[in-house]
Amino acid sequence: MSIPFELPTEDRALSPYTGYTRAHWEAVADGLLWAAWRWSTPGRALLDLPGRPSRSGVRSDGLEGFARTFLAAAFRVAGAGGDDPHAWLDRYARGLASGTLTPGRDDGESWPLILDHDVQGQPMVESASVALGLRLTAPWLWKNLDAGVQDRVEEWLRGALRHVPAPNNWYLFPYTVAGFLESVGRGDAGTAAARQRALELMEGWYRGGGWYADGDGRAFDHYNGWALHLYPVLDAHLGGDGGLAERYGGRLRAHLDGFASTFGADGAPLHFGRSLAYRFAASSAVGLGALTGYTPLAPGVSRRLASGSLRYFLERGALTDDGLLSLGWHGPHEATLQPYSGPASPYWASKAFVSLLAPADHPLWTATEERAPVEEADRVLALPAPGLLVQSTRDDGIVRLHNHGSDHVRPHEGESAAGDDPHYGRQAYSTRTGPTALGNVADNHLSVEVNGRGSVRRRIRPLGAGHGDGWGWAASWHRPVFAGGPPMVPGLRVESVTVARGPYELRVHRVTGAPAGTRLTHTGWATGPDEPLVSALHGLHGWSAEPETVRAPQGTAYVPWAEVPRLSAGAGGTSLHVCLAALTGEPGPGPLADAVTEVVADGTGVEVVWADGGARTRVSFAPLEVTHG
Secondary structure, three states: OOOOOOOOOOOOOOOOOOOOOHHHHHHHHHHHHHHHHOOEOOOOOOEOOOOOOOOOOHHHHHHHHHHHHHHHHHHHHHHOOOOOOOOHHHHHHHHHHHHOOOOOOOOOOOOOOOOOHHHHOHHHHHHHHHHHHHHHOOOOOHHHOOHHHHHHHHHHHOHHHHOOOOOOHHHHHHHHHHHHHHHOOOOOHHHHHHHHHHHHHHHHHEEEOOEEOOOOOOOOOOHHHHHHHHHHHHHHHHHOOHHHHHHHHHHHHHHHHHHHHHOOOOOOOOOOOOOHHHHHHHHHHHHHHHHHOOOOOOHHHHHHHHHHHHHHHHOOOOEOOOOOEOOEOOOEOHHHOOOOOOOOHHHHHHHHHHHHHOOOOOHHHHOOOOOOHHHOOOEEEEEOOOOEEEEEEOOOOEEEEEEOOOOOOOOOOOOOHHHOOHHHHOOEEEOOOOOOOOOOOOOOOEEEEEOOEOEEOOOOEEEEEEEEOOEEEEEEEEOOEEOOOOOOOOOOEEEEEEEEEOOEEEEEEEEEEEEEEEEEEEEOOOEOOOOOEEEEEEEEEOOOOOOEEEEEOOOOOOOOOEEEEEEEEEEEEEEEEEEEEEEEEOOOOOOHHHOEEEEEEOOOEEEEEEOOOOOEEEEEOOOOEEEEO
């Protein structure tokens, strides 16, 4: 698809994989800003982009437009050493003055007040972008504001310090506000308390291996990169705090060691978790690592990942004809969104432009692009802390994520089918497919049907994960949750194991406590009829051998209409169910029935002998053990 603004000529010598250089990043930032600023109010305080409003309302959405584009402009100008050929900072200076003149007033320019997250919380989110933008551009913007405007901006920002954030990454918003205020000599006990509280919570949310939970539960998703790592590492970098930089930078390095393997060869990040309309913000941790040096990646690999992600979305319809980022993934896609998403929400993608803080002579921009991890070899990587298993194949460039640990169910919440979230509850996700929408057949899902009511997976309890040479596994258990009646069946439990090897996924489920007459279904990957993809599913034990094909008329974020393979079986008491699944590029790996030569199941588990080389995979339960050799 065409990009509605001009980009520089590609440089395939320096960037053989993407063609993009630093000049391309600057041009994209400028193009996005020109398009968004067409919709500003006369006083420049609000950018009222066209589209359906978020649940926070139109005024909050207008502030969001100002704040999130300001972040892009700040990275753009600060990265150029203050050079601002399009006078972006003049616009934001005027908007700061207008928006804070009478905050809370119902007029054409005033910003909404920052209140508690459950009252009027969205302005707190935007305060972090305003504060970070001001900190980045302080030598050219803040120092030139009138003293009265500076005082008004500070007073508005301090609303983030006085009110209660949502119990997750939101605590980093007052942290970021406090960091800015302290950087310009306006710190006090309130700023110190906000920073201390956020850092205390971060210690509790850190689960090891470079992964934070987004709050007290088990939500592991893209917020790790574009929030939980970005704010503290960038704060330490800007403030020159070596102690904090080493602590949080070391965690960023560990995170990137696995996260780098989640980008497809086409540049796509994983379609997994919430807020996916932020799109290429998924590369922000990669750029931040390159900027600060806290990365295991060579500079050419970092740029290949970041530029690949940026180009991926620009070429697949992320921009409207007017040059605005749409609410969706490739193009507009309602099922990808959350109620908090408004017309300007996608501009959190601005965080990717943190890469521009690396100057033109930085190795991030001068090194020749190198292959992404997915382009080097087939990989299987277990991430035990979040309970995830990453599986990638070089020939087709696809990355798959098997989810045995991330559920986005808060600790205080009960398990209700009404809260089913396709972006967390499915068993697997990838860089080439999206989950089917609610109301359609669920892809990559084991459904337990009791008295005609199918189940969903809500809270996921990880049982472990590991990997060896060319293979890996992850396991979890859950209690099936039902809608339209009693939410759970006493004693009913599902234990699930995924073993990945090459393009194959060995999926093993043990169902215990099932009432007589229970029916099970298990689905594979959702693909469109015209995609060059093969979605295969084959029963090995406890299933009908061959699947039926069912339809998802609402499609996915990738296709308007999808098909899903589905296996079925009866169950009762304790039963074991084993199948093979695969998602590959055409022509595919061949019939899945030919991938194994022997399947032996007993009361304790199953052993599979692979046709390729005769290796044996054994999955045992009570206790759980997975071996391969």
